[in-house]
Amino acid sequence: MARYGMVIDLKRCIGCNACTLACKQENGTPEGVHFARVVTREVGTYPATKRAFLPVLCNHCSDAPCAEACPTGATYIRTDGIVLVNKEMCIGCRACNLACPYMNRHFVEKGMLKHGYGTDGLTPYEAIKFMDFEEGTNIKCTLCAPRVDQGLEPACVVTCPTDARIFGDVEDPNGKLQRLVKDRKGWTLSPEYNTKPNVLYLDE
């Protein structure tokens, strides 16, 4: 069985946030909720300064602390490694939010699904998309599981204009992901937490 994951090439990322918007469009998340986002930072000392971009999303960890912390079993890991939430089982205790050191879990506050972006009501698009969510429960990046199940790549991957995101089976020894990680010494965020993330990064 494949273990799905992603490699993000920071050398290619230009911080355009197309992934952020593609994710928004695909998942129709409520205002303020971003499954994919690009953390931006200014580095260096004047005049040698530049902006550094770090695209982040759920790492779909093999040892996911959010799944471990969930008291109801609502957060679970599929056999293909995708970490998902069963909204029917979620009680909204937010233990998973605090367990994730990458802060990639999102809580749907009360009233969040009653309005769209800057509007009192919902657009027809939001009305349909918001049906996937439930107030008082937790949501997270699904690695576009419905797309993956159809043999498609996640929305953030297909949208990236610089091909900075490479999706595939992280455990395939002959796959593109393993080759890239080996050749360019791929790394994961905050390895000290031993969560075995399946989103890896390639340095600049």
Place this chain on the structure above:
Amino acid sequence: MTTPRVGIANHRFAFGYYRQTFWNWLIGTAFFLGGLGAGLFVLALLTDHTAGMLAGYLIVVVGKNTAHMLFLGRPERFWRAAMRPDRSWIARGIWAMGFFAVSGLILLLPRILGPAWQLSGWVNSAATVVAVLSAVIIMFYDGFVMNSSPGVASWGTRLLPLLLLMYATLGGTTLSLTIRQLRGETIPVFLPNLEHGLLVVNFVLLAAYLARMNRSLPAARETLRQWLSGPYARAFFGLVLLVGLLATLLLSLVQNHVQATGLVVLIAACELTGDFTLVMLLLKSGLFPLQTAPAYSARGI
């Protein structure tokens, strides 16, 4: 060249430490009331004090549970949280509260409604053991719940359950003394001494916790900085240390010589203020780690 200190990120697209905002004052209140009520119940049970037992029972069963239910996103599904006691401290806490509610009631009913409600000897003995054990678990399990949240670095020490256990015992002792004084009952000699001892022990544990944070991950050190010289310094030094420990100790030493009801109430107010402030500080000052990795930060990125 010195590395500039990384600050608090004010939105999720910015680089920096993210504040823990998921657990709010309702969880703080639940943790505080749970420790206080369970501590009071245990002390009252051991000293055969019905009023204290009833107060402790109500604080836990009504106060703590109400705060929890108000906090939950889907309170109607709360029972699901009890499903994984083998893995989750939240589940263990729920089981402990269930056992406490039943065993506490078995012990309280004959004391309040009369001997007609007294169950057989062995049931009573079993209820006593279960009530004490479950109450003690309620006193410290919050610490383990926080411990199992690796996202917040300042909660990642096993000192936390011990600290919360000792604060719960202190709160229970103070409240027990207050109730007895207000009702004009005899105060066992050991209770004031226990309170003094616990104040000193808690000060030492608090110092050990700060030292542990100082040796921990950068996010925990940033939390420590916020306690000592940042936005939470006033609350920490003023309410937790000065009011919660020092003023409580001094006033209770005075109380040994001047028996005044008003003074006892003031002591309780001071101690409980410090106790509640500490719980809220632990929650509010929690920070998520930087989104970084050794390879990334080594390049100054």
